[in-house]
Amino acid sequence: MKRMKKTWPFHVMLLPAVICLFLFSYLPMGGIIMAFQNYKPWLGLSGSEWVGLDNFRYLFERQDSMQVILNTLVIAVLKIVFNLLIPFGFAILLNEVRKTAVKGTIQTLVYLPHFLSWVILGGILIEMLAVDGFANRILGMFGVDPIFFLGDNNWFRFTVIISDVWKEFGYNTIVFLAALAGVNPTLYEAAEMDGASRFRQTLHITIPSMLPITVVVGTLALGNVLNAGFDQIFNLYNPLVYEKGDIIDTFVYRTAIINGEMGFGTAIGLFKSVISMILILVSYRMAYKWAGYRIF
Amino acid sequence: MYYKSLGYRVFNVFNIGFLIFLAVLCIVPLIHVLAISFSSKAAADASLVGLWPVEFSIEAYKKTMNNPAFLRSILISVARTVLGTAVTLAVTFLAAYPLSKDNSVFRSRSFYSWLFVFSMIFNGGLVPFYIVIQKLGLINSFWVLVLPATVNTFLVILMLNFFRGIPKELEEAALIDGAGHFKTLFRIYLPVSLPSIATIALFSMVFHWNSWFDGLLYLNDSRDFPLATFLQTVIIQRDMSSMSMSPQEMELISQTTVNAAQIFIGALPILLVYPFLQRFFVKGMTLGSVKE
CATH class of the missing domain: 1.10.3720.10 (MetI-like)
Structure with missing residues (x-):
C-alpha cells in the first residue's frame, strides 16, 4: 500500500511533456516583452530600446492594420456562422437517410476534405478557380462571365468562406450526428402514435435534441473570432486581394518575418492572443453554465 | 409509418439526391486534379480536362518521380x-x-x-x-x-x-x-x-x-x-x-500536369490511411462533447 502513496513516478512521467511545454509554450510567452520594445535582433532582448506602448498605438493608428483586424473579424465570424448552420442542416437531412450503406458512403465522402492540408487544397483551388479553370468553364455553360475568384477583392472573402465550409462541413456534422444517435427512439414512436408527421417530429424532437450541442459548439467557437485561418488564407491569397483578404496572422508573418518589424509583429500577435484567451475563458464558462460542458 | 406516405417518399428521393450531390462535390476537385495529372500537356494547357483524362499520358508522373x-x-x-x-x-x-x-x-x-x-x-x-x-x-x-x-x-x-x-x-x-x-x-x-x-x-x-x-x-x-x-x-x-527543368523539357511537359501529379502524390498517403482514420476519429471528435 505504501507504493500507492508514492507520487514520484507521476512527476517522472510528466517530466518529458513538461520540458516540451516549457520550451515551446512558456519560454515564448516570456518573449512578449518584445511587444514593448523596438526589437533589433542584433541587440537582443536586453539591449533593445524600450518604447512602452508605442507598438500598440502604432497598431491602432496604421490604416492597414485596422483593415486587417476588420478583415479577420468578418471572415472569422462568417466562417463560424456557416460552419455551424450548414452542418446543423446537413445532419438533419442525413438523419433521414435510412439505408445505412448510402448514409455511410455519403459520410465517407464529406469527411475527406478535412484531412487534406490547405497546401494540397490550395493547389487544387488555384487551378480550378482560375479564370479559364474548371469552375469558370462550368459557370460559362450557364452563361456566367468568368469570375476571378482569387484575384478580385469582391470575390475573395466569398471564395474563402465557401471553400472553408466545403472543407469542414462534413467533419463538423459528426458532433450533431452523435447527438442524434443518442435520441431515445421511443420519442419518435410516441409521436408516431399521436399522428405527428415526420416534419413535425423533426421540428419537435430532432431539432430540440440537437440544441444543447449546438449551444456548446457555437459558444466554444467564440474563441476563434480572431482566427480567420492562417493556413487557408496564406495558400490562397496574393497581393491583389490584400485589401479584403489579409488577416492578422498573415499580416504578422509579413511585417515581422519578411519586413523584420519584430516588435510591432509581437504586439499584434499579443493583441490577438490576449483577446482570444479572454474569449476562450468566457466561452468555456458559458458552455459550462448553459450545457454542463467540461473539457478536462 | 411515416416513411410509407407518398409525401415522405418524394422528399426522400430529393433528399438522397441532394446529399449525394453534396458528397460528390466534396471529391470533385480531387478527381479533377487526378484527371489533369494523367492528361497530355496540350489538353491541360488548353483547359480541356474535366473529370476524365484527355489524351492519357503518364509523362507528368515520370517527370515528378525523376525529380x-x-x-x-x-x-x-x-x-x-x-x-x-x-x-x-x-x-x-x-x-x-x-x-x-x-x-x-x-x-x-x-x-x-x-x-x-x-x-x-x-x-x-x-x-x-x-x-x-x-x-x-x-x-x-x-x-x-x-x-x-x-x-x-x-x-x-x-x-x-x-x-x-x-x-x-x-x-x-x-x-x-x-x-x-x-x-x-x-x-x-x-x-x-x-x-x-x-x-x-x-x-x-x-x-x-x-x-x-x-x-x-x-x-x-x-x-x-x-x-x-x-x-x-x-x-x-x-x-x-x-x-530542375530544361527548356526542352518545359516544352514537353506542362507545369499544370506536373503540379497536378505532385498534388496527388502529396495527398495519397492521407487517402491511404483514410479508411483507418475514419474508424477512429469519430471517437476523438465526439469525445468530451456529450458527457454527463
Missing part, C-alpha cells in the same frame, strides 16, 4: 512523420497516466492540468516562438520539424479520458501485487489501450504529413524541406528553381 528534389522531400516527410509520431506517442502516453488520476491520489495534478490547459488557450505568438527556436539552435535543423509539436494537449486529453475508462480494479490489483506505477502503466495499461494509441498515432501522422509552415519558417535551404513545404513553394508560390 531528386521531390523524392528527397518525401524522405524528409516520412522521417518527420515516423519520428514525430513516435515521440508524441511516448510523451503523451506517459503524461496522460498521472493526469488520469484523481486529485486525492495525485495532489499536484491540478497544477499540471493547468500547465497543459493554459498552453492551449494562450500563446506568445509567432515572433517570440521564432526567437526561441532560434536561441535553441533549431533553425535549419531537422529536429525543428519534430520537437516543437511533441505535446498536443488535445491528444493528452484524449488519452487520459481513455485511461479513466479502464476499471480501477485492474490497477489496484497490480499495485497490491507489488507492481509500481511504471510497471502498471506498461504491463496493464499499455496492452488494453492499443485502440486509443492507434487513434493518437493517426492524428499525429496526419498532422506531421500535412505540416508545411514550420519548414517554410525555420528552414532556409529548400533541400531540407518536407514534402508539404516543397509543394507549398513549388505550387503555391510558383518557385521554379527546384523543378
Whole structure:
C-alpha cells in the first residue's frame, strides 16, 4: 500500500511533456516583452530600446492594420456562422437517410476534405478557380462571365468562406450526428402514435435534441473570432486581394518575418492572443453554465 | 409509418439526391486534379480536362518521380512523420497516466492540468516562438520539424479520458501485487489501450504529413524541406528553381500536369490511411462533447 502513496513516478512521467511545454509554450510567452520594445535582433532582448506602448498605438493608428483586424473579424465570424448552420442542416437531412450503406458512403465522402492540408487544397483551388479553370468553364455553360475568384477583392472573402465550409462541413456534422444517435427512439414512436408527421417530429424532437450541442459548439467557437485561418488564407491569397483578404496572422508573418518589424509583429500577435484567451475563458464558462460542458 | 406516405417518399428521393450531390462535390476537385495529372500537356494547357483524362499520358508522373528534389522531400516527410509520431506517442502516453488520476491520489495534478490547459488557450505568438527556436539552435535543423509539436494537449486529453475508462480494479490489483506505477502503466495499461494509441498515432501522422509552415519558417535551404513545404513553394508560390527543368523539357511537359501529379502524390498517403482514420476519429471528435 505504501507504493500507492508514492507520487514520484507521476512527476517522472510528466517530466518529458513538461520540458516540451516549457520550451515551446512558456519560454515564448516570456518573449512578449518584445511587444514593448523596438526589437533589433542584433541587440537582443536586453539591449533593445524600450518604447512602452508605442507598438500598440502604432497598431491602432496604421490604416492597414485596422483593415486587417476588420478583415479577420468578418471572415472569422462568417466562417463560424456557416460552419455551424450548414452542418446543423446537413445532419438533419442525413438523419433521414435510412439505408445505412448510402448514409455511410455519403459520410465517407464529406469527411475527406478535412484531412487534406490547405497546401494540397490550395493547389487544387488555384487551378480550378482560375479564370479559364474548371469552375469558370462550368459557370460559362450557364452563361456566367468568368469570375476571378482569387484575384478580385469582391470575390475573395466569398471564395474563402465557401471553400472553408466545403472543407469542414462534413467533419463538423459528426458532433450533431452523435447527438442524434443518442435520441431515445421511443420519442419518435410516441409521436408516431399521436399522428405527428415526420416534419413535425423533426421540428419537435430532432431539432430540440440537437440544441444543447449546438449551444456548446457555437459558444466554444467564440474563441476563434480572431482566427480567420492562417493556413487557408496564406495558400490562397496574393497581393491583389490584400485589401479584403489579409488577416492578422498573415499580416504578422509579413511585417515581422519578411519586413523584420519584430516588435510591432509581437504586439499584434499579443493583441490577438490576449483577446482570444479572454474569449476562450468566457466561452468555456458559458458552455459550462448553459450545457454542463467540461473539457478536462 | 411515416416513411410509407407518398409525401415522405418524394422528399426522400430529393433528399438522397441532394446529399449525394453534396458528397460528390466534396471529391470533385480531387478527381479533377487526378484527371489533369494523367492528361497530355496540350489538353491541360488548353483547359480541356474535366473529370476524365484527355489524351492519357503518364509523362507528368515520370517527370515528378525523376525529380531528386521531390523524392528527397518525401524522405524528409516520412522521417518527420515516423519520428514525430513516435515521440508524441511516448510523451503523451506517459503524461496522460498521472493526469488520469484523481486529485486525492495525485495532489499536484491540478497544477499540471493547468500547465497543459493554459498552453492551449494562450500563446506568445509567432515572433517570440521564432526567437526561441532560434536561441535553441533549431533553425535549419531537422529536429525543428519534430520537437516543437511533441505535446498536443488535445491528444493528452484524449488519452487520459481513455485511461479513466479502464476499471480501477485492474490497477489496484497490480499495485497490491507489488507492481509500481511504471510497471502498471506498461504491463496493464499499455496492452488494453492499443485502440486509443492507434487513434493518437493517426492524428499525429496526419498532422506531421500535412505540416508545411514550420519548414517554410525555420528552414532556409529548400533541400531540407518536407514534402508539404516543397509543394507549398513549388505550387503555391510558383518557385521554379527546384523543378530542375530544361527548356526542352518545359516544352514537353506542362507545369499544370506536373503540379497536378505532385498534388496527388502529396495527398495519397492521407487517402491511404483514410479508411483507418475514419474508424477512429469519430471517437476523438465526439469525445468530451456529450458527457454527463
